[in-house]
Amino acid sequence: MEFIEHILGFFQQGGAFMYPIALVLVIGLAITVERLLLLRRAERENSALWKQIQPLIEQxxxxxxxxxAKGSDSAVxxxxxxxxEHARTHGDSRAELELAVEESLMEVTPIIEKRTHYLATLSNMSxxxxLLGTVIGLITAFAALAKADALEKADLLSAGISEAxxxxxxxxxxxxPFLLIHAFLQTRTNDLVDSLEMACMKLVNARSAANRGNR
Structure with a gap:
């Protein structure tokens, strides 16, 4: 209980700008949880599907x-x-397949990277x-000092600086913490995108090798 009371006292003494910072905290936590769940699910689904598709591609x-692949909703x-599908319907040359792969990646990658960059923005906003709350708190404190009695000035200045x-x-x-979380999620996102590009490259190489073998 004492810890909670200390936190509440700290929050109440911070002034009005504590509330928008708290709102930033809530929004950032919501984005963090959503991104973590999405990335973990995407990694799990991609890994499970790739283990099934890779032997078929090699064969x-x-x-x-x-x-x-089309029966799965995973990114890969x-x-x-x-x-x-593009290779089957529009030609399976290496150039055609690479263009199809790039187009597919451009559709999937923004979904994976969505909202992660907001965490860096929220960190800067916080x-x-x-700082804005500090400046306003100091301005208010010094403005109050000009009208206060000499005996009250020390107490007013101390309270104003504490609030700031x-x-x-x-x-x-x-x-x-949001800077660290952003870096962590960005790394997880990049790893996921890299795994998609690796799978696509293996598909392109296998398809190209099959085409050369059929000639």
Missing amino acids: KDFNSAEQL GRVLGAAL TLLG MNCTAFGLMVAI
């Missing part, structure tokens, strides 16, 4: 691989399914809101 059974399934510093501290406490 040059592209029809079965296409059916399996959408990319490979679209690429294999820092700036904390609380706002800065809260802003930084929100901003620093």
Whole structure:
């Protein structure tokens, strides 16, 4: 209970700008949870489907691989399914297949990267809101000093500085974790995109090798 009371007291002493910083915190946490769940699900689904499709590609059974890919809603399934369908209907030259793969990746990648960049923006907003609250708190404190009695000036100045510093501290406490979370999620996102590109490259190479073998 004492810890909760200390947190509440810290929040109340920070002034009005503590509330927009708290709103930034809530929004950032919601984005973090949503992105973590999406990336974990995407990684799990991609890994499971790739384990099934990879042997078919290595065996040059592209029809079965296409059916399996198009029956999945995973990112790798959408990319490979679209690429294999394009190769089957519009020609399976390496250039055609690479264009189909790039087009599919351009459709899937924004979904994977969606909203992650907001965390960096929210981190900057939290820092700036904390600084703005500090500046306004100091302005208010010094303005009150001009009208206060000599005996009250020390107390007013101490209260004003305390309020200003609380706002800065809260802003930084929100901003620093979001910077770390953004870096972590960005790394996970890049790894997922790299795995999609790797799967696409293996498909292109296998299809090209099959075409050369049929000539």
